Amino acid sequence: MECNWDFIGLCLVEAGSSTSTIFGFSEFLTGLALLLIVYTITDFRYKFRISVSPVNLNKTIFFLITAIGIGTLITEFWVAQKWPTVTWNMSQAAWQSSFAIIFLSIVIIWLWYAFISPPKFSSKNYKKFSMQLYRVVLKGNIEEIKILSDELSLSIPNIVKLANNQEAVVQELKTDHVSYFANDMALLLANRRMCQCIADVSPNTALVLFDALSKEDVIHVDSFSTLTSNITAELIKNKNSQIYHEDHGYDSGLLGYIKPLSSSMFGNYKLLNMLGNRSVFDVDYKERDDWDSEQLNKYCDMVLLTFESYLKQGYWFAHSFILYRAISDIKSFCLGISEFNNTDLDWRNDAYKKFEVLISFAHELTTLLGKQDKTPHLIALKPKDENQKNLYDNIANFYAEIIHAAAYVRSPIDTCWTIQHNTVWGKLISRFAEDTEARRIILHKVRRIIYDEIKEFERFPNYKSTRYLGFCLNVLWINGYKTSRRDEGRALRKVVNNWFRSNYLKLVEDNPVLAESCLAGGITYNMEKKALVKSYRGGMGKGPVLDYFYL
Structure with missing residues (x-):
């Protein structure tokens, strides 16, 4: 090739242009404009993915595009001016x-991180x-949080894996360690807006969270207990959440039979027991007060799933703070x-529907x-102290609370x-229910609780005991007729019969107000x-029929 210029021994020639443009400055501007439009209208999800990629894509792409734009402009201008260039230049x-190729690589990398292989939380980008x-x-x-929650x-x-790092818990690692960030x-x-969107x-x-937690042998940190508790609260609060669509299979189809979310969250007692001091069922009392009967029923269903797992996994021999607190929270609805x-009585009233939910829960x-x-x-039928009490006593106390709440209703x-x-006696204690050993143990303890309350009245007169007496008097009536040994009220009827014969006349003389509070359901004293x-x-066409029990 003939040299046009000779510069310090270098052979320089005029820069020549190509017959056809492959990627000129105008094509660069067109591609850049399209890239900016696509990025502008791109969903927040993909912008988030780009922003958390292991490499700083935003800065990298900016500098590469700047270099490409300047390079294409310089090459075209150089060729147009026919400025000198070395013979071996491209x-x-x-x-x-x-x-x-560089511009196409930028697009491919962007598509890779945005669509094909989204970045995940890791030690490279934490x-x-x-x-x-x-x-x-x-x-x-909220819209961005909804996208991010998914x-x-x-x-x-x-x-889960990085946060649940025993080394970070036991040893004092640097505060910028990935495990500390994962825990944060x-x-x-656990932010309430985030849990609401989940x-x-x-x-x-939520399903992935509980599946990941279930794979851990031990949960070393308490941060997950706050998260799981808040998710539970928001799932129950939102009647359109997935757990409301995992009802009975006949009504909900496939999801009702397999219950993927409910089973994952509440069907593994071992996992829930490891989550920490705050139980998955620990919903703030101010939120519980706003629940209607449908929400209360769903909460009870979730507790029943855990209780079933508690029994199947063989934990029944140990005290369960999870179930004890959950049942105690459910008890708080009794007095409604x-x-x-x-x-x-209004059958459509939500207070009555809630009461029916409690009875159904106790029965289940x-x-x-x-x-x-x-x-x-588990232990004796008559525990001497709190340490001897077990799950039978917990359920029996729930029965007794329901009975005590019903005893508040005295008229009409x-x-x-x-x-x-x-509602109470017929569904909870009636002999028409299936007769099992567990039921016999629980009903024995219920009768014992009522008996102890009645005996307590002899030492210390109180209104709680009078309500139990009034309930038994109204439901069983004590006129001394013979009853079958299968009658669940037979033993209580005898106790109440003896108590009224021995104490009521004296109570009328000493404290007529308390005596009056022992009567309910239209029963009076002559x-x-x-x-x-x-x-x-x-x-x-006939008047009321009167039945007398002579004291």
């Missing part, structure tokens, strides 16, 4: 092809990931039925115990009878005949 087509997640949660944009399902297994991520996910649109994240005292606890191949035999007669006899009088509705 042709314009080669330079344009190189820039095109600081960037944490900062971006913190900014989104702090900003509080996106995090990819990183949950890594967060678990606490950040319950609303991304139950898969007292609003029907001196009021006609007993049924699950009775279904065990080998009924747990129909309302009192419906709640005390038909001073002249010294008898208790129970009135029954007569036949058509």
Whole structure:
């Protein structure tokens, strides 16, 4: 090639242009414009993925695009001016092809991290990931949090594994260690808005979380207990959440039979027992107060799943703080039925529906115990102190609380009878229920609790004992007729019979107010005949029928 210039021994020639443009400056501007438009209209999910990639894609792409733009502009201008170049320099087509390859690589890398292989929380990007997640949660944009709550399902297994690092718990590692950041991520996910979005649109994240936790032999940190508790609260609060669509299979289809989310979250007692001092069922009392009967029923269903796992996994010999606190929280709804005292019963009233939920829950606890191949035999029927009490005592106390709550309703007669006899006695204690060893043990303990309350009245007169007496008097009536030994009220009837014969006349003289509180459901005291009088509705055209129990 003939030299046009000779510079310090270098042969320089005029820069020549290619016959066809491969990737010129105009093509670069077109591609850049398209890239910017795509990035602008891209969903927040993919922008988040780019921002948390292991390499700093935003800065890297910026500098590469700047270099490509300047390079294409310089090469075209150089060729257009026919400025000198060395003979061994690449042709314009080669330079344009190189820039095109770099530009295409930028697009491919962007697509790879945005769509093909999204970045996950790891030791390579944990600081960037944490900062971006913190900014989104702090900003509080619900739509962005909804997207992020679903996106995090990819990183949950890594967060769980890295946060649950025994070395970080036992030893004093540097505060910028990945395990500390992972633990902070678990606490950040416990934000109520984040948990609300998980319950609303991304139950898969909750499913992945509990599956990842179940793979850990021991949970070393408490951060997951806060997260799981808040997820439970939001799932129950949101009636459109997945757990409401995992009802009975006949109504809910396949998800109702397999219950993927419910079983994963509440069907593994071993996992729930490892989560820490805060139970998955520890929902704030202010939120529980706002629950309606449907939400309470769903909460009870979740507790029943855990109780079933508690029995099947063989934990029944040990005290369960999870179940004890959950049942105690459910007990707090009992007294809602007292609003029907001196009021006609409304079957559609939510307070009555809640009371029916409690009775159904207590019955299911007993049924699950009775279904065990080998009924747990736990200590004596009459525990001497709190240390000897067991799950039978816990359930029996729940029965007693329901009975005590129903005893608040004293009138009208129909309302009192419906709640005390038909709703409580008929469904909880009636002999028509399936007779199992577990049921016999629990009912024995229930009778013992009531008996102890009645005996307590002889030492210290109190209104709680009078309510138990009034309930038994109304439901069983004590006129001394012979009953079958299978009658669940036979033993209580004898106790109440003896108590009224021995104590009531003296109580009327000493404390007529307490004496009056022992009577409910239209039962009255006839001073002249010294008898208790129970009135029954007569036949058509007839007055009430009176039955006397002479003291």
